[in-house]
Amino acid sequence: MKEFSLLELTRRLGQLVVSLFALLVVTFVIGRVLPTDPVGAIVGELADPAAFEAMRQKLGLDLPIYQQFWIYLTSLLQGDLGTAILTGNPVTKDLAQAFPATLELATLAVIISTVIGVPLGMVAAFYRDTWIDQVARVISLVGHSIPVFWFGVVGLVIFYAGLAWVGGPGRVDTYLDGLIEPQTGLLLVDSLLVGDTETFWNAVHHIILPACILAYSAMAYITRMTRSFTLEQLNQDYVTAARAKGASSGRIVVGHLLPNIAVQLVTVLAISYGTLLEGAVVTEIVFSWPGIGQYMTNALMIGDMNAILAGTLIIGAIFMALNFISDLAYLVLDPRTREVTQ
């Protein structure tokens, strides 16, 4: 029954399209309907009425709302998100420049949080209700409760200003800035591609602290979920059977447990990744990280709605795409759904 899978896939794709459309409507409403005076924000309060009216027509604000939405939609599909006031560039160009920095930060954070969070959650489940479990619980509770931007500030003061273990704000030290021609935009990858180890290590020094701080809040969630997934599995007969035939704990984890919680874990990781992209926005400000978050905040300061909405749209779309991927993971990875299809 291959059709089942395809049908399911089209259904999910349809949902994704509907969600994306809803996101467009929301950003449209936020950008064009809610602001009381979008024209005044651009031409200034004191502009003469003629200039005001000219800008109003230029922005298409004299048109009926559905026509405005249609124009918004079609220009968006042509890759035109408007011009940023701050840089004077098309917003798409700015975002393309800023996005890799955010991506690099969030990706490293998701790797760190997975590498630490998954084993920690498993250990907590194995040693349930012992001090190890309690420690894991406290770690994850604090991670759930800590304001990430504050943690960033404290981290900078301790590890950069105090101990000088890590690099300060920015992606690299100023004297290395802009030396590497961006290819992927990911500085760690680019510097390795051209074999510039000095820049690479400098970049590592700079990214490690924001990545760890970002990772901590995601790790809290990953640990907690891994623990409960593992607990669910530990009560199953197959684990008892594996124990009875003399399998070691390591073998049970790698051979039996992990495959069974893999699908759920992928879902959790996808969600965490989305949350991390979002968390990166506030973290970037603390670390002067030239990503989307910083770009959006700078735009906020001068009320540049084009830039803010484009950023919202990009992060929202990625967020939804990640949700979609985690849904797909169920279909592709879970053998139980596969059995139905045969």
Next chain:
Amino acid sequence: MSAQIPSSEPVTRPRSAILSALAPIWEKLSREPVGLCGFFVLFVLLVLALFAPLIAPYDPAVQNLQAAFLPPSLSHLAGTDEFGRDIFSRLVYGARITISTIMSVTLIVGPIGLIVGVVSGFVGGRTDAILMRFTDIVLSFPSLILALAFAAALGAGLGTAVIAISLTSWPAIARLARAEALIVRNTDYVAAARLYGASPMRLLFLYIAPMCIPSVVVRLTLNMAGIILTAASLGFLGLGAQPPAPEWGAMISSGRKFMLDHWWVAVMPGLAILITSLAFNLVGDTLRDLLDPRHARS
């Protein structure tokens, strides 16, 4: 209190079900020291917010440039900031902002989520499909980013922040209330009420919705921890309560500049956020363990 309501009494109506469920909770709660800690912190926070003018040793807005950047001491428990304002007093007054933000969001989000969820679960069919599809869509929005864009469009301020946070936090409640309603609508007492001729509205609001309230309350409590963090993030970005209002997130934002020489200016408000959020998480966790047997830690 527990003596008046014997828990062994057969449950007949939803109202008494809630009451009799509360009795053993007090008993169990006394065996949860960590959870009690959370309750205690929230109680202190509430007292601070209510009696701020009596508790705060200084006026939170009065500047005294001679006393700028004094480190924490007995006369200034949390030190002073760049304008010589007493940080502890500002934190105490800031508790008012925090509490009112949380309460406003909860009062908006709770009823909306409950009604959407209960109607969805009770009515079922196409209504359910449409409502849940809509809920899923809102659930897939990145909340902080959307709140940010929203606050940017409407202008910064506490009210905007509250609306922005509420917009994206009702779906989780709706989902939960729907799941509860699906279970409750098939119970015998609902069937009995139906046989007696109770109208659908009566069933919905008197028989089904009350049974969903305990788990909704738990979820709301856990949400509050997140609300604090989002509100503080918006404040940090300059989109929440405006200066000179002593909003905790905004205090970190302005204290950040002096962090290297005067650590307390930014550290203290952050600690306040951390402790409050932690307390809400603890209370939520404890309530969940106590109210919901499915999540119970043995």
